Structures are given as C-alpha cells and as structure tokens.
Amino acid sequence: MSAPLTPDFANGEVSFWYRSLGVPEPGEPLDGDLQADVAIVGAGYTGLWTAYYLKKAEPHLRVVVLEKEFAGFGASGRNGGWLTGALAGSPERYAKTHSPDAAKRLQRAMFEAIDEVIRVAAAEDIEADIVKGGLLTVARSTAQDVRLREELNYQRQWGWTEADVRLLTRGEMESRLRVSGATGATWSPHCARIQPAKLARGLARAVRNLGVEVYERTPVTEISRGRAVTPYGTVTATYVLRCTEGFTATIPGHHRDWLPMNSSMIVTEPLPEDVWAEIGWNGRELLGDMAHYYMYAQRTADDRIAFGGRGKPYLYGSRIDDRGHTPAWTIDALWSLLTSFFPAMAGFRVAHAWSGVLGVPRDWCSTVHLDRETGLGWAGGYTGHGVTTTNLAGRTLRDLVLRRESELSVLPWVDRRVRSWEPEPLRWLGVHSMYRLYRMADARESRGAERTSALAKIADLITGH
Structure with missing residues (x-):
C-alpha cells in the first residue's frame, strides 16, 4: 500500500521537528x-x-x-x-x-x-511540548501478549514495583488508547513526550x-x-x-x-476531533509494542501522529545518510503499520518522513x-x-x-569496556540477517503462533541483542 502524501510533503530536511522552527x-x-x-x-x-x-x-x-x-x-x-x-x-x-x-x-x-x-527545561524556559503521560506498551498477538507478561515479570525481578509498571485491564487500556487488535497492555509513568x-x-x-x-x-x-x-x-x-x-x-x-543503526519516522497531517474521539490518546502517552521489529509513536502537540520504526537498518561500511532522506518503501511500510494500529487513519495523509542514526555497542x-x-x-x-x-x-x-565521588560516578555503566563490532562484510550480514529474521518472526506470530518464534531467538544470538 502506497502512503498518501500531502501536497507539501517533505522527505528528510533533517526532520519534521524543525518544520515549524x-x-x-x-x-x-x-x-x-x-x-x-x-x-x-x-x-x-x-x-x-x-x-x-x-x-x-x-x-x-x-x-x-x-x-x-x-x-x-x-x-x-x-x-x-x-x-x-x-x-x-x-x-x-x-x-x-x-x-x-x-x-x-x-x-x-x-x-x-x-x-x-523536565526540571531543567522549566528552569531554563525551554518550551519543548513536554507532557509526562507515561508509556503504553501493547501486544497485538498471542505471542506478543505472552512476551508482554514475561517482560512484566522480568521487570519485577529487577526492582520495578506496581507503581513503576502495571498490567492494564482491557477497559483501562481502551479508556486510554484504542489500538486495533490489541490483546493486552502495560503502562508505566516513567516516560514523557517531548518535541x-x-x-x-x-x-x-x-x-x-x-x-x-x-x-x-x-x-x-x-x-x-x-x-x-x-x-x-x-x-x-x-x-x-x-x-x-x-x-x-x-x-x-x-x-x-x-554501529550506526538507522531508524525512520513519518508524521501525519493534523487530525480532526472526531478521529481523536475514536482513537483516544487524551493522556498523550507514548506508544510502543511487543513486536520484534518494533514501532514507537506519540501524539504531537499539534494533534498529529508521529510514528517510527526500522527502515533500512544499516548501511554497508557504517555509512550515514545524514540528511534524513527516507526511501519510499520505508514510508509505505510505516504507513501500512500505522493504519493497522488505527484504521481511522485510512483517509488521511503523511506530511513528512525522515531518518536518523543511533549508536549501538x-x-x-x-x-x-x-x-x-x-x-x-x-x-x-x-x-x-x-x-x-x-x-x-x-x-x-x-x-x-571534576573528580567528584558521587552516586553517579560509580554507576555500573562507568568505564564499561565493550569489544568492537566485526569488520565488514560480517557487520552488514549480521545486522541485516537479524532484522530479516525479526520480520519473519513477526509475520509468523501474527498468523497465530502462541509463543515467541524461534527465528527471533536466532536473531538475538546472531547480534547479541
């Protein structure tokens, strides 16, 4: 499905976040x-x-x-x-x-x-559209639902209390945000939206x-x-x-x-009140899911949906497309996923697409x-x-x-040593194999698999995720 684009659609130009600025x-x-x-x-x-x-x-x-x-x-x-x-x-x-x-x-x-x-933003008069609405993580298949509950138990083992994250009832989930096909969700207060x-x-x-x-x-x-x-x-x-x-x-x-890992985003045109009445999202929570080839989204301050995920995850030789241009197939894939989450979006369009890289040890x-x-x-x-x-x-x-002995200076990520990534072509083959396997695992799980696909576990082993 080709994504419908607004007449003033922009691709790259760093990102949508600079569009109004x-x-x-x-x-x-x-x-x-x-x-x-x-x-x-x-x-x-x-x-x-x-x-x-x-x-x-x-x-x-x-x-x-x-x-x-x-x-x-x-x-x-x-x-x-x-x-x-x-x-x-x-x-x-x-x-x-x-x-x-x-x-x-x-x-x-x-x-x-x-x-x-949030404190510094207020103290320095930085208006960054901050809303601390928390994080909703949804499952949309049986296998995802199992992983959602396993992740909740895992978080409990590492000190997350009921106040840090909790499983929502279906009624609580739908009162916050109505995601098509959602089978379960957790909510954590430890997340805020920013521009x-x-x-x-x-x-x-x-x-x-x-x-x-x-x-x-x-x-x-x-x-x-x-x-x-x-x-x-x-x-x-x-x-x-x-x-x-x-x-x-x-x-x-x-x-x-x-490793410079690529991630891509699209943002819709502003949506009218009747669409928001159908979707919900009044709390401006951040939205993620339990897919292996995961997505992330927010409701923006001007009532658009900004929706992201992996496009082409890695360019050979650690090259970087630093202007943010995004291939049409990535835009189409993100739009298809967005409309599967929110069918009410089918009559609207994409206003901007962009990409960027994050660092992966x-x-x-x-x-x-x-x-x-x-x-x-x-x-x-x-x-x-x-x-x-x-x-x-x-x-x-x-x-x-400043040579301060503090609680921060002794945290376990300080002075952590990590080995280097493999030389090419092993690096390219490993990353692309990982994400191909994740996509295949998601496809199998969407067809009714009750447990996490073995393909995803193989992908984890390949790259040490």
Missing part, C-alpha cells in the same frame, strides 16, 4: 587555535548536557563545543520524542560486572533523569547563555590526548570528550566502536568513560534510549571531570 543556519566555525579546560566533540544532547552541568558547577571553566553541522543536527533533533526511563541495555549485563543492586541503582537513576530534564528539536535548541541557547563556546560548521578530524583537531584550528584541552553517538563511526580510529549497553591519564572521555551507545540517558551521561561526565 526552521532548520537552523549553522553558527560561526572555529577561527584558529585555542586553549580550553574541556573540549566537547558533538553538539547533540550528550555534549550540550555535559557542557551545561560543567558550567553550572564550575562557571570559571572554559568549555568549548565543536559541531560539524549545527546543534541538534543528529539524533537529538530527529528522535521519536520519548523521554523514557527504559534502561539502555540489559540489567544482567551491568550486574555481571558489578552487582544486581548496582544495576537497579542505574535503573532508578534513569527514572530520576526524566524529572531532571526533540525544541529541547535541543533550548539547551544550545542555555549553554551559550552560561558562557560555553559552541562552534558549528567545525568538523573534528582527529581526537587525541589533549587535542581536538579541525580544519580551522586545534583546540587543546585538559579533557577532550567524544559525544558523537551515531556519528562515532565517522571519526578516525572509532569506525567499529558503535556490540553488547547493546551504554557506556560513560573518562581516562584521567589521557583526559580522553566519552559517553554514548544509547541504543535508542538517548533522550533521557544523555542527561544522566552529562551529569556523570561532569562528576568524572
């Missing part, structure tokens, strides 16, 4: 060598949060941020707008290197980070107001001890922090650190690191949970740079 004109580039206390590479959420907390803690520090395009150009300005408390990675993997209690503390820190983002580009632009303004120097149109070609090298000059600093997430593979020496767990001897540090590998995790990472990097 306008895509920013990049600021001035670096103009010569300079000395700083901290040099941050990348002006996405991680870099901006790190700069913000460093300057708030120590106003005298000279903090410099270097950005190839403009602040919020990457995933920070393109994501699904989920300020979620979901952990970026498996608690068991964090527990293996530390303890189960340490993994649970990391999870609690993620929950708390949601309210910290990603508004948050990114607001943070960029806030750090500049604090005195942080942000140089745009300034690609970093080399990161080494005490140095961030650009075509326009070299920044020397005591600490050089790499905050490049999905773009990390473009930096020499880091090609296999984190080999073990799918995020890391924060600072080498005190070399001054080199990084944070990232958020596997799609970066809107909240970046805030926690920024505060953690602050404590590491």
Whole structure:
C-alpha cells in the first residue's frame, strides 16, 4: 500500500521537528587555535548536557563545543520524542560486572533523569511540548501478549514495583488508547513526550547563555590526548570528550566502536476531533509494542501522529545518510503499520518522513568513560534510549571531570569496556540477517503462533541483542 502524501510533503530536511522552527543556519566555525579546560566533540544532547552541568558547577571553566553541522543536527533533533526511563541495555549485563543492586541503582537513576530534564527545561524556559503521560506498551498477538507478561515479570525481578509498571485491564487500556487488535497492555509513568528539536535548541541557547563556546560548521578530524583537531584550528584541552553517538563511526580510529543503526519516522497531517474521539490518546502517552521489529509513536502537540520504526537498518561500511532522506518503501511500510494500529487513519495523509542514526555497542549497553591519564572521555551507545540517558551521561561526565565521588560516578555503566563490532562484510550480514529474521518472526506470530518464534531467538544470538 502506497502512503498518501500531502501536497507539501517533505522527505528528510533533517526532520519534521524543525518544520515549524526552521532548520537552523549553522553558527560561526572555529577561527584558529585555542586553549580550553574541556573540549566537547558533538553538539547533540550528550555534549550540550555535559557542557551545561560543567558550567553550572564550575562557571570559571572554559568549555568549548565543536559541531560539524549545527546543534541538534543528529539524533537529538530527529528522535521519536520519548523521554523514557527504559534502561539502555540489559540489567544482567551491568550486574555481571558489578552487582544486581548496582544495576537497579542505574535503573532508578534513569527514572530520576526524566524529572531532571523536565526540571531543567522549566528552569531554563525551554518550551519543548513536554507532557509526562507515561508509556503504553501493547501486544497485538498471542505471542506478543505472552512476551508482554514475561517482560512484566522480568521487570519485577529487577526492582520495578506496581507503581513503576502495571498490567492494564482491557477497559483501562481502551479508556486510554484504542489500538486495533490489541490483546493486552502495560503502562508505566516513567516516560514523557517531548518535541526533540525544541529541547535541543533550548539547551544550545542555555549553554551559550552560561558562557560555553559552541562552534558549528567545525568538523573534528582527529581526537587525541589533549587535542581536538579541525580544519580551522586545534583546540587543546585538559579533557577532550567524544559525544558523537551515531556519528562515532565517522571519526578516525572509532569506525567499529558503535554501529550506526538507522531508524525512520513519518508524521501525519493534523487530525480532526472526531478521529481523536475514536482513537483516544487524551493522556498523550507514548506508544510502543511487543513486536520484534518494533514501532514507537506519540501524539504531537499539534494533534498529529508521529510514528517510527526500522527502515533500512544499516548501511554497508557504517555509512550515514545524514540528511534524513527516507526511501519510499520505508514510508509505505510505516504507513501500512500505522493504519493497522488505527484504521481511522485510512483517509488521511503523511506530511513528512525522515531518518536518523543511533549508536549501538556490540553488547547493546551504554557506556560513560573518562581516562584521567589521557583526559580522553566519552559517553554514548544509547541504543535508542538517548533522550533521557544523555542527561544522566552529562551529569556523570561532569562528576568524572571534576573528580567528584558521587552516586553517579560509580554507576555500573562507568568505564564499561565493550569489544568492537566485526569488520565488514560480517557487520552488514549480521545486522541485516537479524532484522530479516525479526520480520519473519513477526509475520509468523501474527498468523497465530502462541509463543515467541524461534527465528527471533536466532536473531538475538546472531547480534547479541
């Protein structure tokens, strides 16, 4: 089914989130060598949060941020707008290197980070369409329903209480949101809707107001001890922090650190009140499902549905289509899935489509690191949970740079070592095999399978998901 498009349909142009704001004109580039206390590479959420907390803690520090395009150009300005408390990675993997209690503390820190983002947005007068409506996760087949309940039991084992997540009755589910074919749902309060580009632009303004120097149109070609090298000059600093997430593979020496995984989104035209009366969604919850080839969605502030999922998940050689153009088949696939969730959408159209990349470590767990001897540090590998995790990472990097012994500096993702991804063509074959198997597993389950397809379990083994 071909997706119907509005007359002013746009593809790429970074993302829909910039449509009402306008895509920013990049600021001035670096103009010569300079000395700083901290040099941050990348002006996405991680870099901006790190700069913000460093300057708030120590106003005298000279903090410099270097950005190839403009602040919020990457995933920070393109994501699904989920300020979620979901952990970026498996608690068991964090527990293996530390303890189960340490993994649970990391999870609690993620929950708390949601309210910290909301607090800072209010304090800095950042209007980012934030509504803390929680997260609805739905099942739409017998196998998905089994996984939903297994996931709930798993969360209970890792410290999630009834106040953190609960199974909804059918009546409770339908009073919130009516998803066609839904067989069950859970709800967690630990999620808020945001407008990603508004948050990114607001943070960029806030750090500049604090005195942080942000140089745009300034690609970093080399990161080494005490140095961030650009075509326009070299920044020397005591600490050089790499905050490049999905773009990390473009930096020499880091090609296999984190795999740039592609995700795509569409957004509808604004929907009238009679459609919302049929769908519900008055609480502005975030919406996800239990499919292997999963989706994510929100009701926007201007009453559209923004709906995302995997398109072409990975480009050979870790290439990045950084302008966000999305193939027609991906748009059609997302539209088909959207209308299967909400048949009332059949008479409406897609207004915008875009794509972006997120960083995936080999073990799918995020890391924060600072080498005190070399001054080199990084944070990232958020596997799609970066809107909240970046805030926690920024505060953690602050404590590491300032040599603070804190609850954050000893969390189990700090100094976590992860092996590199395999060289090509193994990397390409592994990722594409994984997602082909996930699609096949979803198709089998939709035809009535009562348990998770073995194909999905094979896919998990291939890539260590």
